[in-house]
Structures are given as C-alpha cells and as structure tokens.
C-alpha cells in the first residue's frame with residue numbers, strides 16, 4: 022500500500038502548478054468576467070500542450086497513460102488553483118472518444134482544438150445510447166464543440182445545441198459559465214456503456230479531488246493570514262478561536278484529500294467497495310470545500326467579505342462542484358444503500 | 364411575568380400597522396449609490412411627515428420618544444411589512460444620532476438632529492482602518508490641531524454607504540503619546556470636504572455597499588469635535604451599545620420571515636428525491652423545524668433583553684449574546700436554504716433585495732463580521748458576562 026505521491030508524481034505536479042500560477046493566475050477569473058468563456062482559447066491549448074487533459078489517457082490516443090491517482094493529484098491542483106475551464110469534461114470527453122475508437126477526436130480534444138462542455142440533467146429526461154432528451158444545465162459549455170453527459174449507465178458526447186436554444190444564466194461563481202437548454206430527442210455521436218468503462222466513477226474521483234484541493238487551498242490561505250495579520254499587537258492566530266478554526270480546516274482538508282486519493286486507487290485497483298469509497302470521497306470533499314471556504318471568509322474579517330479578495334471565489338466554486346455529477350443528497354442516500362466498507 | 368400588551372400598546376400597534384400599510388414605499392430599492400440615497404432619504408422623509416421618525420429618540424430632539432415596548436412594536440411591524448432595512452439611514456438613526464444626543468453640544472444637536480430626522484442627510488461610520496478592525500483602538504488616522512481646525516490624514520476602510528453619505532462619524536488619533544485608547548477623538552466629518560476620496564469596494568454578494576475613504580489633509584472645524592479632544596473612545600463606546608438595542612428587533616423579525624419563506628419554498632418545490640416536495644424529506648423537515656424553534660427563542664431573548672433595558676438605562680454586555688446568536692442562526696438558515704434549493708444553488712439569481720436564496724446566503728456572511736466579529740462577541744461575553752479570567 023502507498024497513498025503518498027511518488028517523486029515522479031510530485032515533479033509532474035509542480036510542472037502543472039507552475040503553469041497554472043504563471044499562465045492562469047486567479048486574477049484571470051476577474052479579468053475575464055464579462056467574456057463568453059471563462060478561459061482564453063490559446064491558454065486552454067497551452068494547458069493541453071502540457072497534458073492537463075490527457076494525463077490518464079492511453080498513449081495510443083495521445084495521452085500519457087498514467088494511472089487515475091496521477092489524475093486525482095492533478096485535479097486536486099486544478100481545484101486548489103481555481104483553474105477556469107471545463108477540465109473534467111475535457112478529460113472525460115477525450116476518454117469517451119478513445120473508448121469509441123475515435124482516435125482523431127480524442128486527439129483534437131486532448132490538444133485543445135475542440136472543446137467539450139458539461140451537460141447536467143435537471144429534472145426528468147433521458148440519457149442513453151440512442152437518444153438524449155430533457156432539460157440540462159450547461160456548465161462551461163459556451164462555444165464548445167461537444168457536450169458530455171455522464172450517467173450510471175454510460176457516457177455520451179453530443180453536438181451542442183444551436184445558440185438560440187440556449188439561455189445563459191448568471192452563475193454563482195464568476196469563474197464558471199452557466200446556461201440552460203432543453204433538448205428534444207438527440208442522438209449521441211459517441212456512447213460508452215458503463216460495462217466498457219465506468220466514466221461516472223472517474224467523474225466522482227476528479228470532482229472530489231478538485232473539491233479536496235479547494236479545501237486545502239482555503240485552509241492554507243487562512244493559516245497564512247492567521248500567522249501574519251496582526252490585531253492587538255499579535256498575530257490573530259495566537260487566539261485559540263482563530264487557531265482552532267485553522268486546525269479544523271486543516272483536518273477537513275486532510276480528510277478530504279486522503280479519501281479522494283483512496284477512492285482513486287480503489288477505482289484503478291478495482292476494489293469491491295469502489296462505489297462506497299467514491300461516494301464517501303464526494304461527500305467528504307464537498308462539505309470540506311464549502312465549510313473551509315466559509316471559515317476562510319470569516320477569518321479574513323472585512324476583507325473576506327469583499328469581491329477583491331479571493332476567498333469568496335473558493336466558496337462559490339465549491340458550491341458549483343458540489344452539484345456536479347451527483348447531487349449531495351443522492352450521494353448520501355446511495356452511500357447508505359452500500360454494504361460496509363471492505 | 365406576562366406577555367400581555369396594554370390597551371394603549373395594542374392601540375399603538377394598530378396605528379403603526381395602518382400607517383405602514385398606507386405609506387410604505389412601493390417601488391423596488393435601486394442598486395446604485397445615488398438611487399439608494401434618494402430612495403432611503405425619501406422613505407425617511409415620509410416617516411418624518413407621518414410623525415414616526417426617530418422612534419427611539421427623545422421628543423425634545425424631535426423624536427417620537429416611544430417607550431421601549433412601543434419601539435419593539437414599531438420594529439416588529441416594520442419588519443413584518445417586509446420593509447427595507449433602514450440601511451443607508453442606519454448610522455444617522457441608530458448610531459451617530461444617538462451619540463450626538465448623549466454627547467454633543469446644544470449647537471451640534473440643533474444643527475444635525477433635525478436634518479437626520481427629516482431625511483436630509485445620510486451618515487456613515489468611519490471607524491475601521493486597514494490595521495484597526497477588531498482592535499479598533501489601534502487606529503492611526505491622524506489629526507493635527509491647526510488653529511481652530513483639525514487637519515486629518517489617513518485612511519478608513521469598510522465604510523458602508525460612504526459613497527452616498529453627507530456626514531461621517533469619524534474616529535481620529537489626535538495624540539499618540541499615551542496608551543492607545545487615549546488620544547482618540549470623535550468628530551463629525553463633512554463628506555464633501557476637499558481632500559476626501561471615496562473608493563467603493565465590491566462585496567462578495569455583488570453590490571458596492573462599502574468603501575475605502577482616503578483623507579489628504581482634510582480640514583475639519585474644531586467645533587465638529589464631540590465630547591472633547593482625546594475623549595473619542597468613550598464617545599464611540601457610548602453608542603456601540605445602541606447597535607444592540609431595540610433596533611435589533613427588526614433583524615430578528617426579518618430572520619423569522621426568512622425561515623417562514625424557506626418553509627413555504629420547501630412546500631412548493633420538489634425535494635432531493637425529485638418527486639415529493641422538499642419538506643417531505645425528513646432531514647429537511649427537521650432542520651426547518653429546528654430553525655423555527657431557534658428563531659422563536661431569539662425573539663424571546665430579544666423580549667427578555669428589552670425587559671432588562673426597561674429596568675436599567677444602559678443595555679448591558681448581554682446584547683452581544685443576541686448579536687452572536689443571530690449571526691449563527693442567520694448563517695445556518697441561509698446555508699440550509701442552499702441545500703434545499705439543490706442545483707438552483709448554481710444560479711446567481713435575483714439580488715438579495717428580491718430574496719434570492721443565493722443572494723441571501725452570500726449576504727449572510729456579513730452578519731458574523733460587520734459590527735464586530737463573532738469571535739470578538741464571544742470574547743466580550745466570556746469576559747464581561749461570564750467574568751472568566753482574562
């Protein structure tokens with residue numbers, strides 16, 4: 022057993038992290054506020070160049086063929102840096118293309134030439150190999166070339182609806198673009214049944230990893246602030262009210278990251294209780310990300326309530342990710358139906 | 364002990380109800396500083412003309428001079444009518460005004476108090492600075508006496524409504540030779556004075572309701588100082604207590620409305636199983652019921668506090684318990700709403716004045732920071748109410 026990142030993994034991560042801090046610092050979220058896409062096309066392609074979407078994709082499809090725990094570590098980084106853009110949809114979209122044997126599409130998605138946005142079914146509808154219909158939230162799907170839909174039964178790629186069928190909605194998070202659309206029966210261009218590959222499981226790993234990364238980032242931000250901000254002639258962190266709040270955040274982050282990694286390894290090692298582990302990861306990470314962001318705001322005082330400081334961006338992103346791929350209430354309900362952990 | 368109101372008080376409630384129903388503003392409150400200013404002042408003027416302005420102010424200063432019970436009734440009815448919180452007029456009404464009443468000279472009172480009541484001026488509070496928030500007494504904005512003027516240089520921050528305000532209650536340091544609580548001076552500052560620059564700061568809920576205020580050699584007549592040079596700390600403290608007086612009733616009634624609105628929402632909207640209404644979900648139902656119970660207790664606490672104030676003039680440190688408990692409940696209820704609305708939580712939706720649940724949630728973060736953080740309230744309660752060793 023080894024749940025710690027290897028030297029090689031750490032190197033890979035530091036490259037990604039450097040790219041994000043240099044090329045897509047958090048301030049870009051504010052700079053691009055009024056734009057259709059949360060991320061610039063050239064920037065997106067540059068991220069694809071260093072393999073941000075294709076780390077786990079087989080080499081024959083242009084990927085790096087790394088195990089899922091590598092991807093979990095990468096997405097934890099993307100989450101913690103509030104990276105804008107449809108990363109999960111892109112990574113899974115390339116996988117759907119690959120699983121369908123469409124090497125060309127996998128390559129175009131992996132290189133950033135074609136974009137994949139996410140569609141989340143809201144209310145009644147249908148997602149299957151022959152047709153997709155219903156009302157969907159479109160997440161970071163502006164200007165995209167494909168829509169990704171993920172269910173327990175399988176995953177699909179669809180052509181995006183015409184612009185006039187899409188209604189834009191202001192998202193809670195300034196780094197996420199949201200829209201809604203109602204699709205009449207549409208046939209997917211690609212379909213991967215769960216028996217071939219469980220993309221829903223990978224989606225849970227990647228979203229839990231991003232949430233865990235968010236929880237970690239706000240924990241670090243708050244601890245740093247507590248150590249440097251002075252009131253009453255001493256750093257505010259000397260007060261137990263502040264110190265204990267920081268400690269609670271660190272514990273929540275550690276729990277979230279550990280469980281997200283445990284879940285990622287559970288998928289690759291095909292553990293029997295994999296579903297249990299995934300659901301636990303999503304639930305723990307979702308709550309940690311929201312609670313830590315809320316504490317982080319509180320510990321920043323007046324500054325925490327501003328739009329200029331980053332703290333609220335973490336809170337808002339956490340709420341978005343918490344509702345992707347599985348509703349928090351559904352995660353808990355399903356977790357209870359599972360047998361005990363192995 | 365009893366919960367009965369007298370005939371007179373019941374009659375008072377009737378009159379408040381009728382007047383509010385007939386006179387409350389019908390238009391939505393604008394979002395821009397100028398619009399907010401005009402809207403809030405117009406509503407203040409209406410209250411003045413109706414004889415309701417300055418509900419807690421003594422009659423000799425033009426106020427209504429209402430008893431504590433009547434104030435409670437006024438604020439309950441006010442909030443029950445879904446009226447806008449007094450926002451831009453808050454500092455003038457409930458902070459600077461009462462400070463002037465307790466500490467200002469006859470001349471200062473006769474100039475400012477009628478203007479506040481008649482809805483002519485907006486006031487803001489210039490206390491916090493970048494390095495002086497919880498530790499307010501360490502403030503550094505400097506004022507030097509020059510003839511019959513103060514020359515002020517420095518910076519304030521998080522000043523709500525500074526962009527709409529005419530006057531500011533300003534705390535400055537006139538002497539830094541002694542301990543930090545000494546050498547602070549409370550002065551009225553004309554916000555239109557040369558040398559003042561106001562920069563609005565956007566908040567996480569999207570509005571621009573607070574500001575940074577920069578002072579570059581701003582000249583303020585010495586006659587604007589209230590309570591004498593160097594006595595500003597005690598002047599400021601004489602009214603911090605007002606923030607937790609009866610005016611707080613409105614927030615509590617407002618929170619009770621939020622809970623009831625949320626219960627209605629949970630009845631009318633589908634819940635986590637996508638079939639039945641949200642309220643059919645056991646966990647949601649219990650948490651909503653608990654919120655109802657907690658808010659009921661918050662009202663009882665308010666009543667007890669008011670009864671206590673009836674017996675002694677100064678609202679004691681127990682007022683901090685109300686503020687703390689309110690902040691906790693407001694945040695809990697608002698976070699619960701985010702769970703009940705499910706994926707609707709992704710949508711920014713209507714602004715908080717229209718009671719969007721997302722807007723309400725984002726707004727709730729201010730309740731444990733503004734007016735003194737919850738950590739500081741806990742310190743105050745631990746020290747002054749419980750008498751724990753420091």
Ligand SMILES: Cc1cc2nc3c(=O)[nH]c(=O)nc-3n(C[C@H](O)[C@H](O)[C@H](O)COP(=O)(O)OP(=O)(O)OC[C@H]3O[C@@H](n4cnc5c(N)ncnc54)[C@H](O)[C@@H]3O)c2cc1C
Pocket residue numbers: 250252253257260262263319320321322323324326487488489490491492493494495496497498520521522523524573729732733734735736737738739742
């Ligand atoms: C919406 C809003 C409106 C406001 N309006 C005004 C206004 O009109 N005028 C004005 O002057 N100010 C205003 N404020 C400022 C407000 O009073 C301050 O933000 C508040 O007092 C906290 O100060 P700070 O922001 O410097 O935080 P800090 O004092 O730096 O606090 C940071 C964190 O440390 C904690 N902390 C600090 N000291 C201690 C301690 N001894 N023990 C335990 N914990 C501690 C705090 O609780 C907080 O969590 C407003 C703030 C908000 C959010």
